[in-house]
Amino acid sequence: MKGASPVSPNLYRKRRVGRPIRTYWQLYVMLAIPMCFLFLFKYGSYFGLLAAFENYKILKGVFGSEWVGFQNFLKVFAHRRFGDALRNTLLLNVLDLIFGFPMPIILALMLNEMRQKATKRVSQTLLYLPHFLSWVIVGAIAYQLFTYGTGVVNDLIEKMGGERVPFLQEDTHWLISYVVIGVWQSMGWGTIVYLAAITSINPELYEAAVVDGANRWKQCWSVTVPCIKPTMVTLFIMRLGQLMGGSFERVIALKNVATTEYTYTIPVMVYDMGLLSGTSKIAQATALGLFQSVIGVLLVIGADYFAKSLGEEGLL
Amino acid sequence: MIATQTVKRRRAIRRGPGYVAGTILIYLFVIVSAMLCLLPFLHVLAKSISSEALVAARKIVLIPQGVTFSAYRKIFADPSILQSMFISIVMTVVFTLLGLALTVLAAYPLSRSYLRGRRTFSFLIMFTYYFAAGIIPDYLLMSALGLLENFWGLVLPLAFSPWNLLIMKTSLASSFPESLEESARIDGANYFRILWQIVLPLSLPILTTIGLFLAVGRWNAYQDALFYIKQRTDLRPIQLKLYYLVITASESFQSAESVVTVQTNPDVLKSACVMFATLPIVCVYPFVQKYFVQGIMIGAVKG
Numbered sequence: 292m293k294g295a296s297p298v299s300p301n302l303y304r305k306r307r308v309g310r311p312i313r314t315y316w317q318l319y320v321m322l323a324i325p326m327c328f329l330f331l332f333k334y335g336s337y338f339g340l341l342a343a344f345e346n347y348k349i350l351k352g353v354f355g356s357e358w359v360g361f362q363n364f365l366k367v368f369a370h371r372r373f374g375d376a377l378r379n380t381l382l383l384n385v386l387d388l389i390f391g392f393p394m395p396i397i398l399a400l401m402l403n404e405m406r407q408k409a410t411k412r413v414s415q416t417l418l419y420l421p422h423f424l425s426w427v428i429v430g431a432i433a434y435q436l437f438t439y440g441t442g443v444v445n446d447l448i449e450k451m452g453g454e455r456v457p458f459l460q461e462d463t464h465w466l467i468s469y470v471v472i473g474v475w476q477s478m479g480w481g482t483i484v485y486l487a488a489i490t491s492i493n494p495e496l497y498e499a500a501v502v503d504g505a506n507r508w509k510q511c512w513s514v515t516v517p518c519i520k521p522t523m524v525t526l527f528i529m530r531l532g533q534l535m536g537g538s539f540e541r542v543i544a545l546k547n548v549a550t551t552e553y554t555y556t557i558p559v560m561v562y563d564m565g566l567l568s569g570t571s572k573i574a575q576a577t578a579l580g581l582f583q584s585v586i587g588v589l590l591v592i593g594a595d596y597f598a599k600s601l602g603e604e605g606l607l
Numbered sequence: 608m609i610a611t612q613t614v615k616r617r618r619a620i621r622r623g624p625g626y627v628a629g630t631i632l633i634y635l636f637v638i639v640s641a642m643l644c645l646l647p648f649l650h651v652l653a654k655s656i657s658s659e660a661l662v663a664a665r666k667i668v669l670i671p672q673g674v675t676f677s678a679y680r681k682i683f684a685d686p687s688i689l690q691s692m693f694i695s696i697v698m699t700v701v702f703t704l705l706g707l708a709l710t711v712l713a714a715y716p717l718s719r720s721y722l723r724g725r726r727t728f729s730f731l732i733m734f735t736y737y738f739a740a741g742i743i744p745d746y747l748l749m750s751a752l753g754l755l756e757n758f759w760g761l762v763l764p765l766a767f768s769p770w771n772l773l774i775m776k777t778s779l780a781s782s783f784p785e786s787l788e789e790s791a792r793i794d795g796a797n798y799f800r801i802l803w804q805i806v807l808p809l810s811l812p813i814l815t816t817i818g819l820f821l822a823v824g825r826w827n828a829y830q831d832a833l834f835y836i837k838q839r840t841d842l843r844p845i846q847l848k849l850y851y852l853v854i855t856a857s858e859s860f861q862s863a864e865s866v867v868t869v870q871t872n873p874d875v876l877k878s879a880c881v882m883f884a885t886l887p888i889v890c891v892y893p894f895v896q897k898y899f900v901q902g903i904m905i906g907a908v909k910g
Contacts, residue, residue, distance in 0.1 A: 312723060317798035318716035322728065325713035325767050332748070332764040333735035339744025353747065398640065401633045410634070416896060417641040420648070423888050425827035425846050431853045431881045432647050435654065441874065443650055446665050479644060483903040507626060532737065539742075540830050544854055558742070565743040566834060573743060580741025588738050 343581045347574035356574075363578035370575075376560040379553050383542070384534045386470045392530060394474050395481025396523065400511055402482060403489050418479025430544030433472055434459065459545070462552035469545055469553070481526075488522040489515060524603045532591040535583045557583050655679070655878035662875050678879035688880070690841055691848035696887075698761050698844055699825045706766040706821040707814060713767070714775035715806050719785065736769035742834065749835055756839045761832055765825070771817045774905050778813040779806065816902035819895050826888065845884045853877045 312319075338353055343363055345356040367373055398418070405411040421429065436444050437458035445455045458468045496514045505513060539558040546554035557579060565576030598604075649669050654662050658673030666672060682688050716722055717729060745764070746755075754760030783806060791801050807814070829846035836842050843851075 315719075315722070315798060318719065318722055321712045321798070321802065322716040325709040325772075326728070326731075328709055328763070328767040329732060329735065331752075332767070333740070335752075336740035336744040336748045339747040340740055342743070342747065352751075398637065401637050404630070404633050405637065407634075410638070414637050414641040416893060417644045419896060419899075420644050420889075420892070423823060423827075423892055424885060425829065427829060427846050427849045427854060428827075428881055428885055431849065431877060432651055434854075435651055435874065435878060435881075436647055441665060443665070443668055447668070475643065478640070483900055487903065507629060540828070543833075544850070561742050562834075566746060573747075577741065577743040580743050584739055584741055591737060 340577065340581055342574050343578035345574055347577070349570050349573070363574045364582065367575045367579045367582070372555060372560065373579075375555050376557045380535060380537060380556040380558075382466075382553065383469065383556060384537045386466070387473050387537070388530055388534070390470050391474050391477055391481075392527065394478040396485055396519075398478055399482040399485035399489065399519075400515060402486060403515065404507070404511075415479070415482075418482065420479070421476045422480035424476075426538065426540040426544040429472060429476055429541075433468070433545060437468060459547065460549045462550050465545075465550040466553050469541075472545065473541065484522055484526065485519055488519040492518045521604050524598050528591060528594040528598060531594040532587045534590055535586040651878045651881050654875060655882045657875070659875050678875045679883065681876060682879055682883055687840065687843075688845070688848060688852075688883075691843050691845040692883075694758070694842055695826065695845040698758070699822050702762045702766055702825045703818050703821045705762060706768065706771070707818050709767040710771050710775050710817055711802070711807065711810070711814070713772050714779050715802055717772070718776045718779035718783070719788075720780075721785070732769050732772060746834055755835050756837065756842065757835075758842055760835045761842075761844065765828075765831070766821075768821070771820060774902055775810070775813060775817055778905050779810060782813075783809055812898070812901065813905070815895075816898040816905075819898055820902060823888065849880055849884055853880060 341353045342356070344358060344360060345353070346359050346362075347353070347356045402411060402415065405414075424432075434442075436442050439445060439455055439457045439460045442458070444458070449455055456464060458464050492515065496518070497510055500510045500514050536558060537556060539556075539562065542554055542556055542559055561576045561580045561583070564572040564579065646669065650667075653667050653669055653671040655678055656674050656676060657667045657671045658675050659677075661667055661672050713732070717725055719725070749755050749760050749764070754763070787805070788801060791805055796804070827846060829844060829850055832844050832847040833850065836847065
């Protein structure tokens with residue numbers, strides 16, 4: 292969309308004139324089918340957002356309920372657990388960003404330095420593996436490994452003379468485990484994009500750097516990193532958009548009754564209010580969800596604007 | 608011979624001890640990270656095929672002892688797990704085929720630069736990617752469409768994904784130039800025929816990639832099933848079943864006769880379940896890995 296074509300706009304227009312719609316109406320017929328899906332399932336959902344501004348009653352539906360403006364938003368913001376949910380969402384996602392974002396970059400730079408093809412390929416295959424496991428599976432494996440009483444990691448720690456650690460059964464430890472497990476799950480898969488960006492770097496840049504006497508570290512820092520910066524910026528912007536959301540599946544797969552301090556995030560709160568506690572709070576849950584989506588979009592637009600003002604390419 | 612030796616020595620001199628140490632550190636770091644990805648898996652695998660007594664005594668770390676497949680036999684005796692597996696497989700297959708069809712049908716027209724309204728359509732599609740309505744509106748819609756407690760509620764809503772479309776569109780724009788299309792047009796082919804006889808065969812690799820993205824995504828997701836499938840336990844995909852079985856432990860195993868209480872160490876059974884649900888992915892994973900990497904790279908070029 293953005294990569295402006297070298298063809299001049301005039302030529303572009305000429306082409307358009309050269310191919311009238313009636314010759315390619317069949318393309319619109321094809322496009323109509325996925326667009327129907329889009330309108331039915333994506334744009335259809337947007338009607339449900341009306342519930343956020345209504346005294347929503349299931350029986351009256353979205354179109355028949357009484358309009359109350361921003362009342363639901365005010366109620367949600369005044370909810371006694373809203374502060375917790377907001378704090379936890381930001382906390383989990385910011386930690387995730389701080390630790391999860393650089394890790395693939397570091398790994399990719401290291402993989403790039405590996406000259407031994409076989410070792411590199413096997414390592415990559417293993418590193419990608421966690422990405423293919425569902426969060427339920429990751430959660431189940433995590434509990435097998437880290438449970439206080441029977442987890443194998445705790446057994447090993449004890450064998451080596453240490454004390455058992457409540458990795459998943461105490462709030463602060465849970466928070467750390469949550470972040471570490473997230474990094475573990477995504478670090479390998481995240482390298483692919485960066486490795487792709489690295490392979491497209493012009494080798495002459497490295498040759499020039501070598502002539503200038505740059506050692507490996509210097510080459511990495513002054514050639515590779517600047518060349519993959521646009522990729523980093525793009526991915527960073529996309530991750531910023533998730534700062535208000537985050538994976539619901541991940542939280543509920545890892546949480547347990549002992550650790551509720553940090554697991555109450557905005558998506559969990561939406562689920563609790565809207566789908567678990569009857570129908571009376573559906574409107575408030577919708578309002579909360581809308582709040583989350585809007586902040587997400589604003590974050591993406593803001594980050595994009597900021598990146599562009601710094602001279603980066605941006606995303607939108 | 609002598610020349611190569613000199614070159615080698617020169618290199619060795621230029622790359623001093625710091626270089627060697629750096630290389631060792633890099634290899635160490637990467638190999639340890641890779642092992643961290645593999646070992647948890649091996650541990651669970653070892654537990655799932657070890658004898659219960661040894662698992663209970665916490666003797667199993669990575670190597671299975673007293674190998675027995677009784678836990679797996681119990682899984683195969685539990686009709687609800689097999690049913691969930693069946694639902695998951697059918698759901699994934701139908702979802703993938705539908706998703707592929709929708710992606711191609713949208714990507715081909717949108718990859719043509721002469722298509723009028725192309726930008727508008729692309730915007731309408733990408734808008735939904737950045738601005739999601741949220742859990743509750745989605746739920747209300749499913750309810751209105753009668754797709755709650757319904758197999759199709761797990762298949763239809765997510766089948767058309769903007770992200771896959773973007774990958775497919777980018778790929779088609781470069782692999783199927785408009786000049787080639789033009790010559791097919793001159794030979795008298797209509798657009799449907801071009802789609803069927805040229806676009807599809809031409810984009811088989813990228814279709815494989817997207818098909819795999821769709822399949823793995825559908826196989827692993829359970830959030831929508833958690834929301835939409837509550838009463839109809841026979842419609843639960845395997846991941847949701849596992850969620851109830853292993854994570855919340857709100858359900859126990861059923862044996863075929865259902866009166867007999869299953870006397871098994873829960874850890875062994877849980878491990879076996881985890882392996883059982885992951886096996887399909889782990890089995891195909893090494894063979895399809897390159898396709899995934901390909902797709903990500905196309906997406907990356909687009910940014």
